[in-house]
Amino acid sequence: MPRSMTGYAKVQKIFEDYKITCEVKTLNSKGLTIDVSMNYFLNSKELDAITKIKEYISRGKVTARIWVRFIKPIQVSVDYSLLKTYYDALSDIRENLNIPMPVSLEHLLTFRDAFQFEISNEEIENAWQHAKAVLEESLIEVVKERKIEGEKLTKDLVEMVEKMQSIVDRINERAAEIPKVVAQRIKTNTRELLPDDIELNRELFESAVALIADRADIREELVRLDSHLKRTRELLSKDEPVGDMLNFISQEILREFNTILSKSRFTDITNFALEGKYLVSQFKEQIMNIE
Structure with missing residues (x-):
């Protein structure tokens, strides 16, 4: 029988090095539109994710959110020059506006572009293979719901x-x-x-x-x-x-x-x-x- 275009699935898996969550939602649409959201280090895998989604869904508006959290420690590089720029800017704002609160580390930690995970291509590929498996499981669940x-x-x-x-x-x-x-x-x-x-x-x-x-x-x-x-x-x-x-x-x-x-x-x-x-x-x- 034909399938509905509406469906939802959320799958979460914990592996040795990762905790991966995948959420897929589908709605009505004249054609097929796909919106994929992933960690920044998986951006190069967006087309792979879209290709995988097309294997299961041919029509509808598809929103897929894939999120990978590392369980093991990951090296982080800090852009101290950028943080110094932010610190100086915040200090100037505080002085000009007569704000009594001093600039703290907590404030600087909100500038995420100053912190980068140092992840090798091999690590990215390994994380993606696990994420792809979770994505596929989510798509299978969505298809089941659309069939019902x-x-x-x-x-x-x-x-x-x-x-x-x-x-x-x-x-x-x-x-x-x-x-x-x-x-x-x-x-x-x-x-x-x-x-x-x-x-x-x-x-x-x-x-x-x-x-x-x-x-x-x-x-x-x-x-x-x-x-x-x-x-x-x-x-x-x-x-x-x-x-x-x-x-x-x-x-x-x-x-x-x-x-x-x-x-x-x-x-x-x-x-x-x-x-x-x-x-x-x-x-x-x-x-x-x-x-």
Whole structure:
């Protein structure tokens, strides 16, 4: 069955040297947009993370947060020149504003750009391999959640399709009576307008009936609706991304109902077509959440 585009997962793992947390959230979107947030020393791995996400998700807005904390001690380099600049600036501010509080180490520690972890490329690669494994586990959990939600959505969508099919069947039954009703209306109207002693020209009468009946003929629209609804059922049974195709077909279904409305000669057919349009609007709203 198709999957929903909404999902959430958070996985935390503790390894010998690292504590890694990965949080993945997915929302509705027309296409696929991915936003990845990681430690600065993993910035070079952003494209790798995006590639991994694309293996599991093809549509939706994906936000992934990957955070690595070192359990073992890591060497830190201090930019004393930069800290001295910050210290002097803070001291000037304190003096100019008559602030009694002295500049302390606590204040200087807030300037994180003065402190850099000294991490080797080998260490970065090792940390990334562990982080990637946690990311993959998070993606698996997200996909599971999207499948569960997708099953619920699909059940509702199938019910809507069956209701639309029922409407099409009822219109079909009524549409078969169009030529007979058109002939009767023309005959009745003609008798009301013409004197009793004037006899109708049978050939002209049949031509008029055929012309008006042809303009009111909705058989082609009904055949296309049957075809579209059949295709919709097929798509809803597939275990693959079908959201874009469902959106396209729903537009075609709506077009056919609109055409039937414009051709309608019967109040009940008009009401059926309006009901069909309402169902299509509900259907389109629901498929916005299908991958």
